[in-house]
Amino acid sequence: MASELVIEAQGLGKSYGRTVALDGLDLSMSRGEVLSLLGPNGAGKTTTVEILEGYRRRDSGHALVLGEDPERAGASWRAKRGVVLQSCEDVVELTVWECVRHFARFYPSPADPSEVIERVGLSAKAGSRIRSLSGGQRRRLDVALGIIGQPELVFLDEPTTGFDPEARRQFWDVVRELAKVGTSVLLTTHYLDEAEALADRVAVINHGRVVATGPPAELGNRLNAPARVSWSGPDGRLSKETHEPTALVRELEGAFGGEVPGLTVTRPTLEDVYLGLIGHEADAKEEQ
Amino acid sequence: MTETLAVPYAATPRRATDAIRAFGVACLARGEVEVKQFFRSKDAVVFTLALPMVLLALLASIFSHDIPGTGVPYSQVYTTGLLAGGVASTSFLNLAVAIAGERENGGLKRLAGTPMPRTAYFVGKAMVVLVTCTMEVAVLLVFGHFAYGVALPASLGRWWTFVWVTLLGATSMSLLGIALSSLPRSSRSAAPVANLPLLVLEFISGVFVPFTSLSPGLYGFAGAFPLRWMAEGYRAALLPSYFQRVELGHHWDETAMALVMAAWLVVGLLLSARTFRWTGRGER
Structure with missing residues (x-):
């Protein structure tokens, strides 16, 4: 059923x-x-x-x-x-x-x-x-x-x-x-x-x-999209897009010797994906 | 979207009686809501009923004497015309405007989305027209009788004429109103669209202007439409028999009345069935 x-x-x-x-x-x-x-x-x-x-x-x-x-x-x-x-x-x-x-x-x-x-x-x-x-x-x-x-x-x-x-x-x-x-x-x-x-x-x-x-x-495929890892370094905000955010966070942990200041890990929001989808389609139409 | 008027209640009922019962319940529900909505619009009730009374008071004060050589007051003749005009307004005009409004505000669309048998909607409209027409006619008769000495139908046979002319006239004008409701582009234009043909008919059918002052050609043309025959029917119900001599055919022709009104009833039914839309213009 x-x-x-x-x-x-x-x-x-x-x-x-x-x-x-x-x-x-x-x-x-x-x-x-x-x-x-x-x-x-x-x-x-x-x-x-x-x-x-x-x-x-x-x-x-x-x-x-x-x-x-x-x-x-x-x-x-x-x-x-x-x-x-x-x-x-x-x-x-x-x-x-x-x-x-x-x-x-x-x-x-x-x-x-x-x-x-x-x-x-x-x-x-x-x-x-x-x-x-x-x-x-x-x-x-x-x-x-x-x-x-x-x-x-x-x-x-x-x-x-x-x-x-x-x-x-x-x-x-x-x-x-x-x-x-x-x-x-x-x-x-x-x-x-x-x-x-x-x-x-x-x-x-x-x-x-x-x-x-x-x-x-x-x-x-939002969950498999590259994640953006951001943190606060000595010279201000830094960020990096990666397919392996866990590894990067571990690396950062080592570099900072513990807690990473201001750490965020984000994937594209539904809105990002949605706008990408309808924008992409619009471009494809124009090319035809 | 063109829909036929009658979609049977098809809830695969175990017994035919279930379907008939569901149909009856839906019809009563529609009738109840229509009548309730009418009576709760107090201003509409008051002005609908007041209009023919005010018109009779005006006409009776302008023509306050008797028709020469008869001893019958002009108000007696005007009452017959106003009865026909009043019934035409409450059926034709009110339905055309109300349905155009419900089509525009989505009320019809919502009903069409329910399992309501489509016929029940029209049965509800018939009930509200029956109630309003009866009130309109009764109020005018009682007011005319007590304020201006208008004589009531003098025999049982004349009462019978009065009743069937009212019922048949209201039915055929209602169906024409339903058919016309599809014509206006918006609910705002429904009143002017419906008013023009109605006013023209009222003037050439002897509602406001005595038919004896119309040219035979014009009055003969009005004979193609139901309103003139409704007015003649009320004359047959309310005027002394010797008034028949001034009619076009020198008598009150009840057969012609019934035939013309019934013919327009059929025309209205066919037109409504073919043109009725449950959704607004531009929705396909």
Whole structure:
């Protein structure tokens, strides 16, 4: 069961007029996984997610989500996957509780509305009109509506855009709770720290294709990249890039006769790797 | 994205009754939310109901005398026109504007992402139109009756005409409103886009201007659309029988009313089914 795929997409293609949004995108996702899509604006993240959610038609390629083609799947399939949309301003005259209960009634086996409201941290606002909620509170309501049907797979499209740092941390806990009970989560985000904090695996999209995929710590062969060892010498800060940082540190220890002042050993950050990936791709395109 | 209106609830139910039950629950849920949202927008409720009353008060004060040689006050005739105009506004105009708004703010997209049977959305709209039209019509009749002595339908048969004209008229105008909601490029332009055809129809259908002062050509042209027949239906329900002589066909033609309204109901249904989009313009 561990290797069961909830998303299998091969060669997804999509153009808007003369603009190519997706250019043969391949993506797969295992059950229970938290997968984050990273990529610059216009890379094709939202198009990919909307094709997999069933909102958009692809021009070419194959897609199976929870075993069905999202273009043809019906209501029973929609009940198994939850969608948290980027922004919604409707039903502002309902209270939070009324709204969540309303959406619960469309699903064959929904969660308890009060319990879902609790999970997204809106219990104190359950009786308030949606009109009176802050932006962050509305996003949490969006999440509640996305998970009320107890989905096996949840799509989160840039869920924390516009959040303050505290709200983001709270939101991360909500996603971790989902993952803990075995829900598969597909998350698109602009924030690398968010992907690093939440995702089991990230997929970097650029120019409509996946250019790299892997666990955040290993992306772009990050762990085998040369490490930068820095220390404070008698004439100021010194540093050296090496494939064997342990040996260098031992050597330094000998040279200093003990503790090395100001020692740091760093590998490229996720951001370094990410910027390298999308920059490299851009260069390759220009050369063609 | 073009979707057909009716996507059956396909949760591979063990029994057909489960599917029917789920459909019923979804329809009731939509109706409840639609009606709740309407009544909670207090300003909208007040102004929607006040508009035809204010118009009747204005027209009745401008034309405060009886129609010469009849003993029937002008307000009686104006009430028939305002009933037709009021029903058209609450169904056609309100739906076109509301749906365009929900399409733009993502409400429709979110509903389309749930397992809600798509038909339930339209059933919910039908419920809110039924409630608002009933209130609008009742308020106008009661206000006209007590403030300006407007006579109520004089027989059971006339009440029946009143009811079916209201129901059929509201249904066909609602479907046309749903169809029109796909036309405006944004929710801001929905009201002007819907208002122009409605106002034109109101003026050539005898809602504000007595149809007897329109040219037969223009009034005949209005006969291609449902509003004129709704107005004629309310005249058949509320005016003394001898008023039939001034009609174009010299009688109140209930068959023609039913046929034209039913025809537009079918046109509206087909147009809506073909053009209805659950996502905003530019989303493909």
